[in-house]
Amino acid sequence: MEIIVASTVGVLTAGGVYLLLRLRTFAVILGLALLSYAVNVFLFASGRLAIDMSPILNKYGDGVYTDPLPQALVLTAIVISFGMTAVLVMIGLGAYLEAGSDEINIDPNAEDDATEPQA
């Protein structure tokens, strides 16, 4: 199971980083989504991998249990990354409609009016 989880995280991260480096809005949104999936699985694994164990102590405290904290962390991370993706889609759409281009890379100094002939 370890090899499956580890390679899932690896493949998702690699795909996410590749898409992120495309520097086009849609690819970057997908890339960040993949990265957030990767990090969610990774956070799960940080509490050790376990099967058939309850995430809480039972009432006698004698059963084996798995760490509940990473699950709470993953829940928080999912909520935040979901909200952030929604914000990113809206801003990406706004930027595309304003600029007519979905490129993300901009040069801070190369402004249109810097090359304009002097008045």
Add this chain to the structure above:
Amino acid sequence: MMHWIILPVVLPAMFAPLIGFVMRWDITLARAASVTATVLLLAVSIGLAVMAVDGDTHIYRLGNWPAPFGIVLVLDRLSALMVLLTAALALVVLVHAIATGWDNRGRHFHALFQFQLMGICGAFLTGDIFNLFVFFEILLIASYGLMIHSGGKDRMRAGLQYVVMNLAGSTLFLFALGTLYASTGTLNIADLAVRIPQIPAEEASLVRVAAILLMIVFAVKAALFPVQFWLPATYANAPAPVAALFAIMTKVGAYAILRVHTVVFGPDVPGTEGLANSWLFIASIVTIAIGAIGVLGAKRLMTQIGFSAVGSMGTLLVAISAFTPTATTAALYYMVHSTFAAACLFLIADLVVTRRGTDVLRPIAPTVQNGLFAALFFGSAIAMAGMPPLSGFLGKLLVMDALREPGAMGWAWGAILIGSLVTILGFARAGSTLFWKSTAMPVDDAEDEAVPPPNAATALEVAPTMIALAMLAALAVFAGPATTYLQNTSAQLFDRAGYIAAVLEPNEES
């Protein structure tokens, strides 16, 4: 238990939705509420700073859960100082935004502004590293909205770049937290500070990975080389008051490095010894160089100020990278100074740019109040460049004085001194182009008859810039008491045992 400690988080959190939902159609009401909230925040933060002067580490346990299990807020001198700095800066920026009408050029400025303050104050106060992540996200999501406030092509594109950069940073933050949790089983800063020194150096590779990942994340926020490239484009295209508020956002990154890499991965922890300072030192020297060259080469005023902010972060982090109490005192002094210096430059640049119509650095016939703007720009620029008599000079002097270690001294002194010289040249060029050469240009009033001349700045518009400049002067005049206070602050920061004992002590009141 004292409930005052959570007030800097709760107060903006209550006002923000109120402004966003109830007062969304009434800008006057929203302005009044926003100013009220910020004034209250300033009052509370002054109260907290007074409370923290006694040198105790005050703890607020949320839900009264004992420390490693529940989330704690920690108020010590450092966090009180940072919250006070945030509140003071926020009030100055808010008055400027209202006076110049920036807040009315788009929707929800005040609600986002309050959410931003909530995130920043929370990040300074929290004693839990996952909670730090959550507050980072709050301040970031508010900053995305503020960044693209009032829209426009360039601003939207720069905003998108900023959002993508920070989302990638957040993902990295989560990877770092996962690694840290897997190797220690806790995310409470004090508890981490207990457990990480117990890990022998040869088994600490995962911890080292987490330490460096966290440093990269904080470096993204602090605009440190090699992840500084987002800052000039963001600051140059953000609305100017927002860029002035963002002066504190880079300090959040610096604060997080200071807190986490001092308390958790401290200088004498076997597993991570020498890791943070060696990398941080090189990166901040390069950052100073990039900032200085950028100031010299910038073609636009806002970009130039953005690069000067990068350079000042380099100076700040070179002092932090020593991880000694003396250097940290210097770093804290320079942090307070550079926050107000950057904000001051952005505010005066806003007044100039709105009247010129463009921030491209080329002579245009002078508009109104050329002398007043020139004087204010001159004052802010000498503060930022580190010339006497303002606090930038003392700040850089303190930083250099603290970095006397052979090996580090040559690089640090060289970078700071040459960087300052180049920054002065850059600002002198910009100032003379904007305010001096322009006076020699003929005012062709025949053509511009149809265009009414821009309004002269009212007293309320100029006041925030002047107050920020006065703060810098006050910081220079009262440098003695300020450094004494900051010496105690950094002594408390380096007292790891005191921090751990205060946070993890059994909860006697419950």
